[in-house]
Amino acid sequence: MLPTTLAFFTPQSGGSPNADNIDSLYKIILVIALVIFFAVIGGLAYALIKFRARKGATAAQIHGNTRLEVGWTIAAAVILVGLAILTFARLGSIQNPPNSSAAGASLIGESESGVLYATADRHLPPNGKSLNITVIGRQYIWQFVYPGANEPDGLGAPYSYEEMVVPTKTTVTLNIVSSDVVHSWWIPKLGGKFQAVPGYHNYTWFKIEKPGIYTGQCALLCGRGHARMIATVKAVPPAQFEAWLAYQKQEIAQANAAAKVARAKLGAQVGAGQVENP
Amino acid sequence: MATVAANPVPQIVAHRATDQRSAGEAHGWTSWITTTDHKRIGIMYMVTTFVFFCLGGVEALMIRLQLGAPNNTLVTPQVYNQLFTMHGTTMIFLFVVPMMAGLANYFLPLMIGARDMAYPRLNALSYWLLLTGGLVFYASLFWNPPEAGWTSYVPLSNALYSPGGGQDAWIYLIHLTGLSSILGAINFYATVANMRARGMSWGRLPLFVWAMLTYSILIIFAMPVIAAAVTMLLTDRHFGTHFYDPTQGGSPLLWQNLFWFFGHPEVYIMILPGFGVVSEILPVFARKPIFGYKAIAASTVAIAFLGFLTWAHHMFTAPIPEALLVFVMLSSFFIAVPTGVKMLNWIATLWRGTIEFKTPLLFCVGFIALFLIGGISGVFLAVFPVDWQLNETYFVVAHIHFVLMGGAVFTIFAAIYYWFPKITGRMLSEGLGKLSFYLMFFGFLATFLIQHVIGLDGMPRRVYEYPNVGNLALYNLISTIGSFILAAGVIVTILNVVRSLKHGAIAGPDPWKANTLEWFTSSPPPVNNFDVVPLVRSAEPMKDIRREVQRRGSASVPAPGAATVPAGATQVGV
Numbered sequence: 001m002l003p004t005t006l007a008f009f010t011p012q013s014g015g016s017p018n019a020d021n022i023d024s025l026y027k028i029i030l031v032i033a034l035v036i037f038f039a040v041i042g043g044l045a046y047a048l049i050k051f052r053a054r055k056g057a058t059a060a061q062i063h064g065n066t067r068l069e070v071g072w073t074i075a076a077a078v079i080l081v082g083l084a085i086l087t088f089a090r091l092g093s094i095q096n097p098p099n100s101s102a103a104g105a106s107l108i109g110e111s112e113s114g115v116l117y118a119t120a121d122r123h124l125p126p127n128g129k130s131l132n133i134t135v136i137g138r139q140y141i142w143q144f145v146y147p148g149a150n151e152p153d154g155l156g157a158p159y160s161y162e163e164m165v166v167p168t169k170t171t172v173t174l175n176i177v178s179s180d181v182v183h184s185w186w187i188p189k190l191g192g193k194f195q196a197v198p199g200y201h202n203y204t205w206f207k208i209e210k211p212g213i214y215t216g217q218c219a220l221l222c223g224r225g226h227a228r229m230i231a232t233v234k235a236v237p238p239a240q241f242e243a244w245l246a247y248q249k250q251e252i253a254q255a256n257a258a259a260k261v262a263r264a265k266l267g268a269q270v271g272a273g274q275v276e277n278p
Numbered sequence: 279m280a281t282v283a284a285n286p287v288p289q290i291v292a293h294r295a296t297d298q299r300s301a302g303e304a305h306g307w308t309s310w311i312t313t314t315d316h317k318r319i320g321i322m323y324m325v326t327t328f329v330f331f332c333l334g335g336v337e338a339l340m341i342r343l344q345l346g347a348p349n350n351t352l353v354t355p356q357v358y359n360q361l362f363t364m365h366g367t368t369m370i371f372l373f374v375v376p377m378m379a380g381l382a383n384y385f386l387p388l389m390i391g392a393r394d395m396a397y398p399r400l401n402a403l404s405y406w407l408l409l410t411g412g413l414v415f416y417a418s419l420f421w422n423p424p425e426a427g428w429t430s431y432v433p434l435s436n437a438l439y440s441p442g443g444g445q446d447a448w449i450y451l452i453h454l455t456g457l458s459s460i461l462g463a464i465n466f467y468a469t470v471a472n473m474r475a476r477g478m479s480w481g482r483l484p485l486f487v488w489a490m491l492t493y494s495i496l497i498i499f500a501m502p503v504i505a506a507a508v509t510m511l512l513t514d515r516h517f518g519t520h521f522y523d524p525t526q527g528g529s530p531l532l533w534q535n536l537f538w539f540f541g542h543p544e545v546y547i548m549i550l551p552g553f554g555v556v557s558e559i560l561p562v563f564a565r566k567p568i569f570g571y572k573a574i575a576a577s578t579v580a581i582a583f584l585g586f587l588t589w590a591h592h593m594f595t596a597p598i599p600e601a602l603l604v605f606v607m608l609s610s611f612f613i614a615v616p617t618g619v620k621m622l623n624w625i626a627t628l629w630r631g632t633i634e635f636k637t638p639l640l641f642c643v644g645f646i647a648l649f650l651i652g653g654i655s656g657v658f659l660a661v662f663p664v665d666w667q668l669n670e671t672y673f674v675v676a677h678i679h680f681v682l683m684g685g686a687v688f689t690i691f692a693a694i695y696y697w698f699p700k701i702t703g704r705m706l707s708e709g710l711g712k713l714s715f716y717l718m719f720f721g722f723l724a725t726f727l728i729q730h731v732i733g734l735d736g737m738p739r740r741v742y743e744y745p746n747v748g749n750l751a752l753y754n755l756i757s758t759i760g761s762f763i764l765a766a767g768v769i770v771t772i773l774n775v776v777r778s779l780k781h782g783a784i785a786g787p788d789p790w791k792a793n794t795l796e797w798f799t800s801s802p803p804p805v806n807n808f809d810v811v812p813l814v815r816s817a818e819p820m821k822d823i824r825r826e827v828q829r830r831g832s833a834s835v836p837a838p839g840a841a842t843v844p845a846g847a848t849q850v851g852v
Binding site for chain 2: 008009010011012019021022023025026029030033036037040041043044047048051052053054057058059060061062063064065068069072073076077080081083084087090091094095121139180181182184186188191192193194195197198199200201202216217218219220221222223224225226227228
């Protein structure tokens with residue numbers, strides 16, 4: 001494999017196994033590409049220097065060479081077949097999420113509510129357990145909805161904007177949707193990007209080993225605020241994550257309760273004719 | 279009479295009275311707007327599209343100025359979005375595609391020994407449609423220019439998110455340039471099919487003509503798809519339909535599929551004529567026949583066919599089934615094979631030749647080097663897991679510019695330097711030409727090579743600002759400086775053209791000792807192109823004619839411009 005000093009020439013990696021596997025596949029293609037590039041550009045340079053017009057030189061009147069031409073056509077095809085085989089060999093490690101580690105957050109089995117009428121192919125860990133977060137793209141902010149809805153219609157689920165908090169050593173699957181225009185979810189160190197298309201579901205995953213902060217931004221033009229539609233993934237130890245999630249739930253429950261009280265009070269005021277009906 | 283030694287290159291002209299050439303021609307601006315002469319229409323195409331190229335170039339420089347420093351506030355986000363939308367749309371729909379049509383308008387009939395296009399008035403209509411589309415599109419500058427990108431993805435481009443009229447001007451442009459291209463393509467096809475010189479079988483067609491034939495077929499199949507797509511966008515925007523609205527059973531992915539089903543063949547519509555230009559120029563300056571004529575013609579057709587099977591590789595990150603991902607990756611690999619074959623054929627054409635380093639050859643060699651990089655970066659993008667990291671970043675911006683600027687634009691410049699003497703009768707300055715080439719080549723590398731790294735570092739495209747992290751500021755500054763070197767190279771060519779129109783050396787009919795029939799007539803050619811069309815005996819008819827004239831000795835070689843019927847026309851030709 002290439003030495004790490006060549007990171008300049010390779011995609012971002014180091015956050016999640018899928019990003020690392022894309023990076024290693026990229027490096028293999030890079031080596032093949034560099035060999036082909038130098039061979040062809042070397043041939044071109046040699047021809048230009050060696051066969052420049054000189055006094056007394058005559059050009060060879062060759063119209064072609066079938067054996068040579070068939071040969072390099074087959075050679076090109078063989079290289080590309082090899083590349084396809086390499087890609088298929090590594091595809092699984094990029095697409096299929098592993099199980100969470102024993103030290104990861106405790107997870108329940110996957111249960112997806114709602115009707116999916118158009119989706120990309122979805123990949124789950126072998127044991128079917130992952131922390132599933134819904135990523136909602138909207139102009140110009142990312143919203144993250146965590147499991148734990150306290151009402152059957154999905155309401156009351158904890159959520160956050162811009163910063164996604166996730167537990168380490170835990171497989172996190174993302175369900176990517178959009179509420180307005182097409183966006184593209186991308187945290188470079190956590191793997192590739194996936195479009196958030198209204199009416200569709202798109203899926204990816206990551207699994208972070210060490211606590212840390214991973215940044216990214218919307219990768220598909222979504223309007224004037226596109227450049228500022230940033231996203232952060234903050235990986236914390238599972239216990240800390242669970243505490244954070246509980247706190248979020250509590251905050252949201254409190255806010256909802258306060259809203260209920262305020263609504264009731266407003267309703268009473270409207271009924272008594274103290275304020276105009278809003 | 280000159281001897282063979284004194285006049286080793288027989289200057290053969292097909293036209294009887296070179297000096298009375300312009301006697302029957304109309305003059306003045308009305309003669310231009312009413313013309314149906316393919317050469318005048320070709321000139322109007324080339325001048326118009328070059329003006330649009332300069333406008334698109336100014337937009338590009340403004341983009342690079344904004345990105346020259348992190349967190350820059352030179353332009354607002356709105357203006358930035360308008361700039362890259364105008365830049366992309368201009369370069370593709372108002373420069374590369376119609377510039378190729380302009381070159382072909384002028385040279386395709388000459389190369390096949392025809393006196394005009396098959397449908398001269400339709401040809402004029404194609405040009406005026408193009409100009410109207412371009413003017414309306416640019417008129418939007420005074421109101422609301424479009425800002426949804428040249429790809430205009432829905433829902434961003436629908437009435438809710440892009441209420442301005444600029445998006446409608448964009449739709450209008452797509453419709454009119456599309457219609458212009460379709461009519462032009464039908465005309466090219468009919469001309470090649472019906473009006474070739476006697477003896478010019480399909481196997482003797484110049485490779486540029488093969489490329490234009492394939493370009494025409496691609497346009498006829500691909501343009502109606504985008505026309506349908508933008509019509510649905512128009513009715514969604516104004517007449518209450520829901521083709522792309524997911525809340526009413528429509529689909530935003532339908533736009534992506536239709537757009538790229540046009541968009542990928544469009545890539546080959548832009549680059550195949552350039553391949554043709556290179557296949558014409560390399561043999562002339564290597565003094566060698568093209569290596570593997572049949573392989574190059576066949577690979578052109580193969581690329582055109584495969585070009586229709588690879589559209590979804592622009593959509594690898596969209597929610598599409600895995601089977602499609604795999605299919606499109608493999609079809610994109612397949613298309614690399616005929617493209618690679620062409621590269622090797624061109625290098626083999628130079629091999630064992632006697633290469634004359636004239637400006638047209640330099641631009642062709644620059645094209646091979648840059649397109650090689652663009653082709654290889656395309657293989658990275660075809661591998662869909664890798665594309666998940668690279669797509670929609672500056673890596674893709676670099677890739678598209680290596681294939682379209684390094685590819686199509688460098689071949690257009692090669693064509694300008696190669697054919698300018700035929701169009702105007704005067705040579706371009708070699709010194710300025712070489713200066714222009716080196717500025718453009720190294721300016722290009724400085725601008726776009728580093729953009730691969732910018733993309734790998736995680737900078738998406740179409741962002742008006744970026745934070746000052748890592749080396750992003752340095753890389754972007756390098757790219758911005760490079761873009762101005764590149765622009766300087768283009769300006770040198772403009773100066774060269776302006777200067778040479780009046781002061782260039784007189785070219786004569788065949789200054790390069792070239793191989794194809796356009797060099798058989800005077801420079802510039804008379805209205806009817808040829809008085810006598812020669813019998814074509816090979817893919818290099820001018821070589822045959824020169825050989826025949828030399829074989830018959832100097833006595834029958836006419837002095838250029840002599841008012842006698844030239845030997846080439848009477849004795850060799852018919």
